[in-house]
Amino acid sequence: MLSTLSKLLVLTVSMLMMNTSLAATPVATVEVPLNGQSNEQITPLLTTGLTKVMARLTGNPQIAEQAAVLPLLKDPNAFIEHYKQQATPSKLSIAFDQAAITTALNKAGIATWTAQKPVILLWWITNQQTNKTLLDEAQANTKIIQQAAIEEGLPLRIPLADLTEQALTDKAIFTAVKPDAIFQASAKYNANVILAVAANHTADNWQLNWRLWQVNSSQLIAQGQTAASSLTEAAANLLAAINPPLAKIYVVSAGEAKKLTITFKQVNFSSYVQISKLMISFKGRLLETNGPTVRYELTADPLQLQTQLELINYYPEQTKNQSLDLVFVPH
Secondary structure (H helix, E strand, O other), X not given: OOOXXXXXXXXXXXXXXXXXXXXXXXXHEEXXXXXXXXXXXXXXXXXXXHHHHHHHHHOOOXXXXXXXXXXXXXXXXXXXXXXXXXXXXXEEEEEEOHHXXXXXXXXXXXXXXXXXXXXXXXXXXXXXXXXXXXXXXXXXHHHHHHHHHHHHOOOEEOOOOOHHHHOOOOHHHHOOOOOHHHHHHHHHHOOOXXXXXXXXXXXXXXXXXXXXXXXXXXXXXXXXXXXXXXXXXXXXXXXXXXXXXHHHHHOOOOOOOEEEEEEEOOXXXXXXXXXHHHHHHOOOEEEEEEOOEEEEEEEEOHHHHHHHHHOOOEEEOOOOOOXXXXXXXXX
């Protein structure tokens, strides 16, 4: 007879494989400037919009240069849900079918982001004349930045900015090679990635200096600068800039795939749902459930698999066994 956990798996897998919504998502909704184009000249703009969505879904800003996507870009109408023209400012707002685009990209052999993404903790200080402000949830600017993250498809958290954290407003901390003070303050937020931004704001300009770290390894993933005349544009540029370096780490590509057997220990219902979802994305096959222990078989790159499992707080069990029978336990 099936165990209770096995029965739950059948139900969970069935639910996860259902497409529960056909509505356009922020990631697949873009705006393209209009410069007096006629209806006959709309198609190139649709292609531009589709390219932008593909870049978000893959983390590859040069996605249009790949031969595999050229046939897809030639027929943007195949992925459009709806579009409309707006007068002020003159632009074309386009909503694409994200699921259809993702499926087409995967069939073309191109890896895309899955629903399992790294949680980004944003430390943002704004320097304006003699004032320095640490971003918190209550500020109006926070909504603008969070909207940029939603449109890029990246989960973003904002620290509480309590009295202890307010002491971190020294720009030197934000530009350090390894800001120990920020890492220590971040421990309680359970994030996978830290994004530190030092912003300079004048009347008509935003200049951002940013650095991106992986929490577990304390590795500096990327750093850069961006400038814009508005916070909306600056935030959009920032989130688009961190998408590619994050994708290199967290997007599951072909890699050096090996046939693996994986054992998960100390599994409860909550972690079971997360594991099941991840195993579906890897096309894993359930071998056995035995109480709080679950075993799968799959073909994957072990390093990429480990990176994905870290996102749900499962880590390799410390063992001297170097075989392809991997054991993961919750952190």
